[in-house]
Amino acid sequence: MKYIVENSKIWDERSENNDTWSIPVTSEMVKLAREGVWSIVLTPTKPVPANWFPEKLEEKRILCLASGGGQQGPILAATGADVTVFDNSIKQLEKDAFVAQRDNLKIRTVQGNMQDLSVFEDESFDCIIHPWSNGYIDNVQPVWRECARVLKKKGILLSGFGNPIEYIFNVGKLEQGIFEVTNTIPYADIDHMDDPETRKVVESGGYLWSHTLEEQIQGQIEAGFAIVGFYEDIGGTALDKFINSSIATKAIKL
Numbered sequence: 001m002k003y004i005v006e007n008s009k010i011w012d013e014r015s016e017n018n019d020t021w022s023i024p025v026t027s028e029m030v031k032l033a034r035e036g037v038w039s040i041v042l043t044p045t046k047p048v049p050a051n052w053f054p055e056k057l058e059e060k061r062i063l064c065l066a067s068g069g070g071q072q073g074p075i076l077a078a079t080g081a082d083v084t085v086f087d088n089s090i091k092q093l094e095k096d097a098f099v100a101q102r103d104n105l106k107i108r109t110v111q112g113n114m115q116d117l118s119v120f121e122d123e124s125f126d127c128i129i130h131p132w133s134n135g136y137i138d139n140v141q142p143v144w145r146e147c148a149r150v151l152k153k154k155g156i157l158l159s160g161f162g163n164p165i166e167y168i169f170n171v172g173k174l175e176q177g178i179f180e181v182t183n184t185i186p187y188a189d190i191d192h193m194d195d196p197e198t199r200k201v202v203e204s205g206g207y208l209w210s211h212t213l214e215e216q217i218q219g220q221i222e223a224g225f226a227i228v229g230f231y232e233d234i235g236g237t238a239l240d241k242f243i244n245s246s247i248a249t250k251a252i253k254l
Helices: 002-016 027-034 072-078 090-102 141-150 164-168 171-175 196-205 213-222
Strands: 061-065 082-087 107-111 125-130 151-162 225-233 246-253
Touching (some): 002 090, 125 141, 141 151, 141 225, 213 246
Parallel strands (some): 125 151
């Protein structure tokens, strides 16, 4: 699909420009993680609760899904986990490879579309870390189904995603702090490329889709998961003054 290729290129550029999700963790953070002091995020700012993770991560097989950038993967690898980082952007994966070489970590990197995990066998992983990223694909249901397939029974899926509320506003004007309601949900950037402001945002940030909360939450349940944890965080837009528009969930494969 063309947009998958385009988003890969855009994220390569964002990574080279040190996007918020593209700044590798420091050697000091890796050192502390080796000593048992660490945290990661699924959403812009709030750390994932410690009790969302398995009691012991050492030798656990973890898939960092659409999670390149040298952030979650290296920290988890430093705890002793067996980490694979899967991402659509080569430059994002290079950040993980950089930290792995710098700090003597073992991390496998694989490029691909999060909707297709066919490179992995059934029940390959104990845990999947899926930070805010599935807004960059048109259909999230294949992601949940593939996560269920590659996770072992009672495996853990930790995900971050957006509340679709922000997509009712004109994208370009929202970036300027102007709340102009122009869109209906579901929303897709590709349907609004005739708007110069939207096109400008897409060219620098990537194509986005507003998956409904039903698709995000009930979609996990239908794929065979039980939702056992939930919290909200800011979304990194002008809406932050009024509502938390990022969501994180903990799900367990039944």
